[in-house]
Amino acid sequence: MQPRVIILVDFDYFFAQIEERKNPYIKDKPVVVCVYSGRSQDSGAVSTANYIARKYGVKSGMPIALAKSKLESVDAAFLPVDYEFYEEVSEKTMTILRGYADRFEQVGIDEAFLDVSQRVGGSFEQAAELAQRTKNDIQTRCELTCSIGIGPNKLVAKIAADAQKPDGLTVVKPDQVESFLVPLPVDRLIGVGVKAKEKMEAMGIRTIGDLAKYDARRLIEIFGRKLGTYFHNASVGIDDEPVQERGEAESISRIATLKEDTRDLNAILDRTDRLCEEVHEDVRQKGVSFKSIGIIAVLTDMSVRSRSKTYENPANELETLRRTAGELFEKLLNESELKLRRVGIKVSNFAKEQKTQKRITSFLGDSES
DNA sequence: GTATGCTTTCGGC
DNA sequence: TTACGGCCGAAAGCATAC
Known part of the structure; x- marks a missing residue:
């Protein structure tokens, strides 16, 4: 049987690269894309940094103030994230990539698996050529670089892509899998x-x-x-996970940092009310209903707590969201003594149709034995 | 004991 | 010196039903 040939495409420092494309003037200096929390001047975390910034020790997830101190003596660009724009760019690139695959699976905003087994007839040499053409096409049409890994399954393709970055292309043939994996850290x-x-x-x-x-x-x-x-x-490099299109998201959530840590329920609900509205708007646009409502709290010590409630019937009303969130936060405050730093709202367990208008009971007798 | 469903935490990007 | 986001899906952990 022919081996599977799987490609993983991973865009290089995606958010920061898009910012470089937007403004090429910053391309030769450190670029740090930040999520500002609004609590104070530099509060917040680094989302992504370009490779020049990484040389100075700047990493994803790092406090912005720490990144600034590492780049103290350097001319660097600190920019706020612009998710909506990145999503637009992502959609364009994914549409192009999909055209190169027999089967396609997007993972996150900047990664995708391409099953190309059929179109390359099981040949890793042909897959490497296809991958190079893909890179060229993305470069020409999107002005973006990516790193590509090719392997006999998703697991190996993913690790192969990590082997050479940025702008890399790494092929691991079936008979090279063992020697490729053996020395790598777990x-x-x-x-x-x-x-x-x-x-x-x-x-x-x-x-x-x-x-x-x-x-x-x-x-x-x-x-x-x-x-x-x-x-x-x-x-040992075994992985049978198929490459398959992912459906709609299974949950929608919003989280935000409070102006100051608090245990005051009214202050919390004042903030989460707006998050509820945003989630509700998303839900409305997608035309779904939800059965589960959850809250997320990040406490002063940065530990995370969550609570959720599942209803028997799907709902989609803002009021239900608000009321349930209020109940859950009240309960959470009773169960912990720390103040809350960040708060979030999440809905999940979606139902496509909400046409359960009347008399479901009339069906019960017929279908049950 | 196994299957199933719900809640919470973990961890990638 | 300290410093600290906003998502998402997967898995763990637990309870209940059979």
Whole structure:
């Protein structure tokens, strides 16, 4: 049987690259795209930075003030995020990429898997040529660079793309998978974050090769059946996940930072009322109803709490959202002593149609035995 | 014991 | 010196039904 040939396209420092394209004047200096929280002058976090800024130690998620201190003596561009614009750019690039694939799967705003097995007839050489043409096309039509990984499955394609950045193209053929993976640190595998990495380190597992040598049954004992099996398979480059189009989002949420930390329910609801309106507007535009309503709270110590409530019947009214959020925040405040720093609203468990107008009960007798 | 559904946390981007 | 976003989906953890 022919091997699958999977391509992962990952745009380089996406938000910052789009800002460079918008204003080429900043291209040769550090560019830091920031989410300003509005609490004070420089409060907020770094979303993305270009490679020049990264050389100075600026990283995603870092406080803006810290990034500024690292770039103290340098002429740098600090810019606010413009999600809507980035989404527009993303849609254009994804439409182009889709044209190069037998099957297509967008992941996040700046990544996509392309299953090209059929059109390259299982040939990794042809896939590499196709990938180069794709890069050229994206460069010409969108003025953007990306890094591409090619492998026999999504797992390997993803790790391959990370191997050379920015503007890279890395091919890992089936017979190269083992030697490619063996020396890499375990946290290059999707699903191995800080927690799993620490646990593995204590078990003497540092590289993917170490993981591959580890007894599979013991992995399952330690991490549970699903995760343990996944880790074992991943360590030897096995992954059967299909490339498939993703549907609509499964949840819609908004979160915001409060002007100051508080436990005052009225102050909290004053802010979340606006978030409810935004979520409600999104829901209205998508034409869906939701069964679950949740709240998110980030406390003073940056720890996160969430609460949610699921209704039997789908709702879509702003009032339901507001009322439920109020109840949930009241409950949360009773269960914790810390002040709240950030607050959020989330709806999920969507129902397509909300035509349950009357007398559902008349159906119950017929369908139940 | 297994399947299913809900709530909460984790972690990638 | 300190400094700290806004999303999303996946998985874990738990309860309940069969």
